Amino acid sequence: MTLTLAIETSCDDTCAAVLDGERVLSNAIASQGVHDAYGGVVPELAARQHVEAIGPVLADALRTAQVDASDIERVAVTRGPGLVGSLLCGLQTAKAFAAPASLPLVPVDHMHGHLLSGRLADQQPPEDQPHLVLVASGGHTLLARANGPRLADIEILGRTLDDAAGEAIDKGARMLGLGYPGGPALQRLAADGDPAAYAFPRSQKVPGLDFSFSGLKTALLYVVRDLPEGELDARRADLAASYQAAVVATLVLRVKRAIASTGIEHVAIGGGVAASTALRASLAELGCGLSIPDRQYCTDNAAMIGIAALATDPVGYPEHLALDAYGTGQGPVR
Ligand SMILES: Nc1ncnc2c1ncn2[C@@H]1O[C@H](COP(=O)(O)OP(=O)(O)OP(=O)(O)O)[C@@H](O)[C@H]1O
Ligand SMILES: [Mg+2]
Structure with missing residues (x-):
């Protein structure tokens, strides 16, 4: 089985998960309380919060899964649709994780993740x-x-x-x-x-x-x-x-x-x-x-991105460094 690190930052949840094939070893989520006072997500604040949270969330996902960063064989990441500033944080983190070890990167459509969440059900x-x-x-x-x-x-x-x-x-x-x-x-x-x-x-x-x-x-x-x-x-x-x-x-x-x-x-x-x-x-x-699926796999989460990555073509290093995020309209599911 392939050990996948999955990252999801399309909106206001900073998420990372580790999967062994389809088996979820960890599903870490940090939700951003900062938007509550505004009655909705403020894109600029969301992006800044992701920058702060992504390191600890990633470490949490690896620790809970009891795997070392060097064990990871490929990285999956949400490329869009979503808030572009938020997406870029996840995408850049995924590239930075994958590049030093020349790991392949799997760019996942966020809606593909939601559509496959049923695979995480009993x-x-x-x-x-x-x-x-x-x-x-x-x-x-x-x-x-x-x-x-x-x-x-x-x-x-x-x-x-x-x-x-x-x-x-x-x-x-x-x-x-x-x-x-x-x-x-x-x-x-x-x-x-x-x-x-x-x-x-x-x-x-x-x-x-x-x-x-x-x-x-x-x-x-x-x-x-x-x-x-x-x-x-x-x-x-x-x-x-x-x-x-x-x-x-x-x-x-x-x-x-x-x-x-x-x-x-x-x-x-x-x-x-x-x-x-x-x-x-x-x-x-x-x-x-x-x-x-369990409720943690319904709202935004990285486990579903790891599942969708199993049905998506990976992009090798260094080609994946050129991948960009898309906000709306470019995804296969609009
Ligand atoms: N228990 C619940 N009952 C009904 N709605 C809920 C419940 N929990 C969360 N939601 C709703 O789910 C929505 C958030 O879902 P999700 O995180 O999948 O959306 P999103 O990622 O913001 O949007 P998209 O995936 O379309 O880009 C919110 O509208 C929230 O109110
Ligand atoms: Mg969503």
């Missing part, structure tokens, strides 16, 4: 037949058919027409006075509320396998705006539960349609919203095969 997707993948993250919402593990084998069946699921969750949470990121806080608040209290739209009228969340977001905005003075506090848990239920129902409706239209009965999930307890429970009711 129940892996079937090797010999296609499966469906739902990725719901902060910047993307995709439904795909995976005919194999390489990016070229993955066919996008549907995507969001407006906001990503995570974006809708974060914006909704903000309207309810919760901090960033909104997902975990919304989930905690929703636990005390009634998911049927408000009938928020589930974009049933959007045909096929594409998603839309903008109507839902606007519906919450109007409900909050029209509440009698001082009523918001009493209604917040019900609003959170109903809003979360509508996001989950919007996602699951497309998964159901995809199962019906393709006949494929195994679904893998990835992306930060896949950490949602409500989504995981709702998918479990479908009765199909499921690959649901």
Whole structure:
């Protein structure tokens, strides 16, 4: 087996992992609390935080995996999409690690990582037949058919027409006075509320396998705006539960349609919203095969980058020194 060091710094989490083949030996993550006060990620601050955190996180990943830096046989790194300043920190670190030992470098697309996260679940997707993948993250919402593990084998069946699921969750949470990121806080608040209290739209009228969340977001905005003075506090848990239920129902409706239209009965999930307890429970009711990874592999992490690297062509040294990051638009999965 090949020992891979994987690095992921596309947004505001500094991540490094060590894998022996597909086996994850360590998965280190340093999250950046610095953005909480701004209600969203500040790109310049994120890049500076990565510069500070990447050394300790890398050392942590090697220590936990109980491997020496000299044992590493290749380096995988997220090349894009993401915040370019953040990506460059990871990419330069990966090159600096790989170059002295002339190690190959595997440039990985961040969404390829999220799409393959199901391989880190206890129940892996079937090797010999296609499966469906739902990725719901902060910047993307995709439904795909995976005919194999390489990016070229993955066919996008549907995507969001407006906001990503995570974006809708974060914006909704903000309207309810919760901090960033909104997902975990919304989930905690929703636990005390009634998911049927408000009938928020589930974009049933959007045909096929594409998603839309903008109507839902606007519906919450109007409900909050029209509440009698001082009523918001009493209604917040019900609003959170109903809003979360509508996001989950919007996602699951497309998964159901995809199962019906393709006949494929195994679904893998990835992306930060896949950490949602409500989504995981709702998918479990479908009765199909499921690959649901541990929550640490749903939000940004380097283990998924190491997994995607196994299905990506490496670039040798010194050619990999010329690799650049891409912010948006250049990745195979937009
Ligand atoms: N338990 C949860 N329930 C619902 N949403 C959650 C939960 N935990 C995290 N999220 C949401 O997941 C999103 C972050 O996911 P992720 O880290 O995969 O996104 P990203 O990397 O910023 O975006 P992308 O991968 O599209 O570039 C946030 O919107 C966050 O609110
Ligand atoms: Mg992500």
